[in-house]
Amino acid sequence: MRHLTRRNTLALSSLVLATPALAQRDAAAGWPQRPVKLVVPYAPGGTTDVMARLVAEQLGNKLGQPMIVENRPGAGATIGAGVVAQAEPDGLTLLMSNSGSHGVSPSLYPNLPYDPMKDFTHVALVVTSPSVLVVTKNNSAQDMAQFIAQVKRAGEIDFAVSGIGSSSHLTGVRLGMALDVRVTPIPYRGAGPAMTDTIAGVVPAMMDSLPSAASHINAGSVRALAVSSETRSPRFPNLPTLRESGVDVVNYAWFGISGPARLPAPIVQKLAATIRAVLAEPAMISRFEELTGSPPPESTPESYTRFVESEIAGFAPIVRAAGVTPR
Template sequence: MLPRRALALAVASLAAGPARAQAAWPARPVRLVVPFAPGGTTDVVGRIVAERLAARIGQPVVVENRPGAGATLGAQQVARAEPDGHTLVVSSSTSHGVSPALYPTIGYDALADFTHVAMIARSPSVLLVNPASPVRSLADFAAAARTAGEVRFAVAGIGTSSHLAGVRLAMALGVRTESIPYRGAGPALTDLIAGIVPAMLDSLPSAGPHVRAGALRALAVSGAERAPAFPDLPTLREGGLDVVSYAWFGISGPAGLPPAVTARLATEIRAVLRDAATRARLEELGGAPPDTTPEGYTAFIRDELDSFAPLVRAAGLRPQ
């Protein structure tokens, strides 16, 4: 039999074991997968949060772009990763809302294969044209689309939030759509600025700087209300088009993330989003960060999955 003091030390050691394991996170740099090419909203928002989060947790948060297949390639990679909190993904309305309804086999379940931690931004889309375009207002755009019987616009990928916003817009106008898919908003914006494509709907965080610089002309936003960052831009509803659409972004890890790690991540992300400088930066870009819990973000994604599925079917969307 162990001496009483030795027994007490052994019990204390066992009790301290889980605490030491939990306190070890993060034990090394954290990898944050962005399932889109650099330059788009998912990338912009992800990098803002990654920089601030790294300062709080004392380890680098390394952004890794893994674009392709409607953001499903990067999401797949994280779903299969070790659930230790060192591999995360910027989940979004594309990877965890539209793509599960669009792709017959995506290699993951948007709910069962992930631990959803927090929403980090929610942003309307903005209708954009090249500054050289004769289309100078939403009324001009609507008239031109109805005359042509269609709208042609670049999209950050088939099934992205900007694509679905375009589908909703075309339905409201009563015209056909011709979508020109890219591997992310960054390349699509580059071609729009160059005049290679005629129009695009994109989230404000990635499009806003180009609008302010005069490289793109903004016609309207897809939110229920005007965007605080661009108060002079009308909503689509103000232009007589009953369209309200938002892109959303959050942080998720693989299923089975330890509760202590999930709680710590949620606490740190909440602190990042409450930081005045971070909040101002995101609001300046048009993406207002909400305050959600892991349970709240999971419930939100469940609701979005239910709402996107009928829209994808009604629009007859197919992967490309």
């Protein structure tokens, strides 16, 4: 009788231990039961916002619930990222993580309000894109050679950036270092406000991501001089790279989707699979090409986690060498 009781006790214990796993699986099967919030840590109008809205619409269609984009700009993308780090891990609050919030900021801010690895579940890399140097249309520099001569005469560059610690900021700093001139980044709460002031001539130049700047370049509102990619953009084949213009700088911004730490594994896998399905659609691939962005061949939670770790390590020496400090 004692032996039977022990078996019953073991069976009951196994059932109790299995209950949380079963509950997680059941929750993922019905997830999401209501709209999902995707936090963008920059103001509307920039590349992070554009990419987020494009992906959110398609993800919402496939998941059967709206995915609502919420802009929470400020402090080099750390305010919005901090909001998600503190959110409930129920899959209903996600972040458009990026090279600013999870690449540069860990080295830039000594009192970062989150740990970029421990406080997040990184789900998938979505897209990468190069930066582009643009000047006001009234600038006398018609090409990169004339711009280089102009800033070398002045000994300095003033340029607008979408935020301290953004990819465009670090690309601009690296440009100044390569040209051996003093750089003064003028930070804004996103690429949209920064571009507005560049078009108006409040600032003479801007380092922006190419997807964000493309429509303004095509409209003639600003003049593009060079891109930061390894090779020329198919969308702008006449636009040289910084490297072929004599400036040895190559840099890409990147954007992905992350959630709070301890996001249930079944939800992570379902979300990652849905993201892969969205990115594989011909219409989405075509739209990314129009925006001059490149989706990865395939991204998993494991590969994106490793990618974020490598970017943190890669940006650290650049931030130190540039002497960049938050404002």
